[in-house]
Structures are given as structure tokens and as C-alpha cells.
Amino acid sequence: MIARELLGKIIITNIDGITTSGRIVETEAYNGSTDKASHAYAGRRTNRTEPMYASAATAYVYLCYGMHHLFNIVTNQKDIPHAILIRAVEPLQGMEDMLIRTGKRKLDYTLTKGPGNVSKAMGINKLHTGLNLLSNTIFISEDDYKIDETEIASSPRIGVAYAGDDALLAYRFFIKGNPFVSAKPR
């Protein structure tokens, strides 16, 4: 499962002349047309969800609650709308700029905890939806950091109670004990 493999990888953004990067510590998988929690459930295909139907390594960014831009990585072949929501990263580069973007005063674990904060800190917004992630604006990289399987935990996804039985699926993955991992499900 790709949501698991993304843990420990690095997201780098070059936006507005600013470079920021962070290590992925929490993800959620959205399993396309069979997943009631997915925007693409039952093959729903609209202007908003169209990028999810693109091939792997495309960005799907959308506005949530009228104020948060949530960043997803599309993972499958063209026309199969699978995506991974990046829920938290551990900042690596550009913390000063992240603080400015988020309006926070001091560097703490809330800087990039939760999907809304990740996008805000890294400068990702709706304009980036549909963007190819092999571009240099937003891309995924990796370094020597290795995660052992035993460091990975899973749980049901956050905030998807409306999805019925699919809300129970353990499609959320995170690095155990990492302080940037967001709150537990409600």
C-alpha cells in the first residue's frame, strides 16, 4: 500500500520563491470509487475531483471547510481515482518561512500537524491541484532515512464519520510516537 510507503519520504515545495520541505509522518488512503469517504465514490467525476482521475504523481488539492487546502497525492493509473492525503509532516527546511505563512510565533509541533497546517506551512493551495508532482514546484524525494515496519501504526481515518462502514477501515498510517502526528479519531 502506497500510503505506508510514503511514510518517511520527503515533500519539497518551491512556491513563491521559497523552498520548504518536510518528512511525511502521517497519511490516509482514499480508495476511489468503492470508498464512501472518497470524493470519487461511485465514480463521481466533477471539476473538483478530476485530478484524482489523472495518473500517479498528480496533486489533488481542494478546499475544506471553506478555509483549509488539503493536499493529496494521486497514486494509480489514469481513470482510477486513488489518492493519499498527507496529514502531517515533520519540518526539515524553511521553518522560518513556515512560521510566517502560518502566522505562528514559535516553532512547535502544531506547525505541520494536520492536513490544513501542512498545506499552509508549505504554501500549497488550490492552484496546485492537477499539478504533476515530478515538476520542481512540488515533488517527493527521499534520503537515507529508513522506517522499520514496527514503527508504523494504522487506525481509522479522521473526520469521515459520514462514510458509514468505510469510516471503520484502518486506512490511516503514521509513525508511532512522532510528535507531529495529528490527534486521534473522534
Add this chain to the structure above:
DNA sequence: CGACCGATCGTCT
């Protein structure tokens, strides 16, 4: 701590 609540607007029905 936990529970609750308001902000805020694009998207879909």
C-alpha cells in the same frame, strides 16, 4: 485534560 463551537466558502444537489 475533554467537549464544544465558530469561522468561512466552494461544491454539489
Add this chain to the structure above:
DNA sequence: GACGATCGGTCGA
């Protein structure tokens, strides 16, 4: 016209 793949502040214990 209703409703979020959220966040941060407040309130009470």
C-alpha cells in the same frame, strides 16, 4: 441551500 477528508480558541472540571 446544506455541508464538509479542519483548526484553534474557550469553557468547565
